[in-house]
Amino acid sequence: xxxxxxxxxxxxxxxxxxxxxxxxxxxxxxxxxxxxxxxxxxxxxxxxxxxxxxxxxxxxxxxxxxxxxxxxxxxxxxxxxxxxxxxxxxxxxxxxxxxxxxxxxxxxxxx
Amino acid sequence: xxxxxxxxxxxxxxxxxxxxxxxxxxxxxxxxxxxxxxxxxxxxxxxxxxxxxxxxxxxxxxxxxxxxxxxxxxxxxxxxxxxxxxxxxxxxxxxxxxxxxxxxxxxxxxxxxxxx
Numbered sequence: 001x002x003x004x005x006x007x008x009x010x011x012x013x014x015x016x017x018x019x020x021x022x023x024x025x026x027x028x029x030x031x032x033x034x035x036x037x038x039x040x041x042x043x044x045x046x047x048x049x050x051x052x053x054x055x056x057x058x059x060x061x062x063x064x065x066x067x068x069x070x071x072x073x074x075x076x077x078x079x080x081x082x083x084x085x086x087x088x089x090x091x092x093x094x095x096x097x098x099x100x101x102x103x104x105x106x107x108x109x110x111x
Numbered sequence: 112x113x114x115x116x117x118x119x120x121x122x123x124x125x126x127x128x129x130x131x132x133x134x135x136x137x138x139x140x141x142x143x144x145x146x147x148x149x150x151x152x153x154x155x156x157x158x159x160x161x162x163x164x165x166x167x168x169x170x171x172x173x174x175x176x177x178x179x180x181x182x183x184x185x186x187x188x189x190x191x192x193x194x195x196x197x198x199x200x201x202x203x204x205x206x207x208x209x210x211x212x213x214x215x216x217x218x219x220x221x222x223x224x225x226x227x
Contacts, residue, residue, distance in 0.1 A: 042202060048214065092215075097161065098206055099161050102148075107154070
């Protein structure tokens with residue numbers, strides 16, 4: 001596996017607050033992704049990065065920003081959280097052979 | 112554009128029954144990859160299988176089997192002799208090899224409940 005870790009695992013915050021979700025991987029893979037999961041909608045891509053200098057928007061990037069601080073770290077920020085950003089967030093990285101390996105997820109609640 | 116449809120929102124079976132989860136996909140790419148992931152109640156996503164578009168061989172792994180048919184754009188997943196521990200949400204996903212990035216397109220998921 002890719003040893004993907006996410007912090008925090010659970011977070012409750014209030015509307016308007018800025019929060020950061022962090023993701024790290026230990027295998028030195030270049031590609032990293034952030035997805036959100038909502039009930040009945042599967043997972044949808046927020047942002048992705050192919051290396052430290054290459055960051056791209058996914059299908060639902062509005063209200064989010066990311067930072068690729070190093071090859072191993074890819075952080076997702078909500079500048080001003082709103083209740084409809086309540087979701088389960090997953091970080092992922094690519095393994096050889098096109099398989100994406102997911103971190104354990106961060107459950108975010110915005111009150 | 113890629114699309115994955117899992118028409119079965121929820122399935123409920125009794126232990127030891129066989130169950131098939133359907134997955135239909137759409138893509139214009141000739142090279143693509145199909146996946147199944149399992150999400151148990153604990154929430155993590157567990158990779159189950161990957162299939163390449165050029166390899167239509169079906170696969171069996173213990174009680175799990177997968178039927179890939181390009182002619183019908185389907186990649187169905189069967190659990191034989193289901194167990195309570197199989198209760199989870201199952202996602203089918205598509206990754207097109209010709210796209211500019213490695214985005215996975217997920218289906219909506221099928222909630223499988225196996226009753227004792």
